[in-house]
Amino acid sequence: MAAPVGTGARAEDSGHEKQDFQEKESVIPERAEEAKLKAKYPNLGQKPGGSDFLMKRLQKGQKYFDSGDYNMAKAKMKNKQLPTAGPDKNLVTGDHIPKPQDLPQRKSSLVASKLAG
């Protein structure tokens, strides 16, 4: 049974409420996709378009490095290695202290565009 694809597809009128609900889940592909996502990530927030998501968008490009944290941590761990930044280099520092080598090089592209060549 091919699910009709479209915006706001309504569940078919049927006498059986339970069947109604199940049909709705399969009739609306978005809901099925939502169920898939929730199954994979059970802790996913309730409001996807809400504050957290938008705040992340507004903070694009933010790089944190606190020299105070860095120097304190260096003083604390005289001989030991400083904890290095994990795979997510954009984490707020504190425990994760990026070394200069970890920071992505800021390139400046003075090379001509290949569209012009």
Added chain:
Amino acid sequence: MAGVAGGGGNGNDFQWCFSQVKGAVDEDVAEADIISTVEFNYSGDLLATGDKGGRVVIFQREQENKSRPHSRGEYNVYSTFQSHEPEFDYLKSLEIEEKINKIRWLPQQNAAHFLLSTNDKTIKLWKISERDKRAEGYNLKDEDGRLRDPFKITALRVPILKPMDLMVEASPRRIFANAHTYHINSISVNSDHETYLSADDLRINLWHLEITDRSFNIVDIKPANMEELTEVITAAEFHPHHCNVFVYSSSKGTIRLCDMRSSALCDRHSKFFEEPEDPSSRSFFSEIISSISDVKFSHSGRYMMTRDYLSVKVWDLNMENRPVETYQVHEYLRSKLCSLYENDCIFDKFECCWNGSDGAIMTGSYNNFFRMFDRNTRRDITLEASRESSKPRAILKPRKVCTGGKRKKDEINVDSLDFNKKILHTAWHPMENIIAVAATNNLYIFQDKIN
């Protein structure tokens, strides 16, 4: 084989043919080479592109040559320059990308061409001018440029202008900086040719093209408490004829039309466009896919078009409660939203454009596909920008995506689509049926077939 009626307005089908492709062929795409904006100027003779590396390349259409009737006005490089460079805001610990978000041309008023280009934080006005003459015979310096000994000059001469090889120079004439806390997503030149707006996630500013140290804030949707933030501005544009009217779209799928005559701060809209949602179809993805990624007025000024993740909608400015036309771009993706959320593709920002007569609209999709809709015949077509169909004047074959198990010959299954090949930026010549399509680091130009 359906074409889409173009600027002629007489409803004839056109056949789109490959014309040119610009850019490197290699598989390994350098991030800096990714094209981030494409824009024709008002006459269509110039085509500008901006990329992630902060560079602008301008192509100029060659004059049609009687001895080469098939060349039909090819676009060749006219000028290229570094518009923006990467910066670091030390005070805010913020990395500022050099990526060109938008280019907008100014209407031409003299021999030089002017355009506005912007990255996340700074807008620049560039002047592109031609120099084809050079003065010779100066009195105080010789031909090498060295100063002559004034005591040895015994006669005066008048310098004369001699022709030289054409040189196209780009120079930054104005730099409009420090007016945006958030990331600029749009710029739009006003029909008064004196002012323009720039919009970031939460604010819209009005500038005068001559004045760089001041701008007026005309929209501010930043809540007093950032925890209450529910939507951001995604695009903004001035009305093509009414210099007091502009619109801005939001991440919640709404459009607000504002009139600058009503108040200095246009926080209260004059019109509010929103399509009612069917509550029974609401899902986790509803708001994300309703976010509008582009808004464009029609040339007539009577309609506007919005692009959200799955569709393009045409709105009549006189009707706020629903769009007059809705076109599905790639409805087959509705049942793939989970994986598109996981790989972030659901946040891709596609643009859309009108043809010169407002009879057709175009937008991009994945797998280097792009879609065209004819508003009159209601026909649509899917075409592909690929090196395989890049023979000169080769007619583009329509493409089709299938969702089910049975795949017909020449169709492609939705699971085989390459989601890394996205066409986000397209442009349509203001008068003719010539289109520019940006496919990652390559720029394709297609034209309709000459009869």
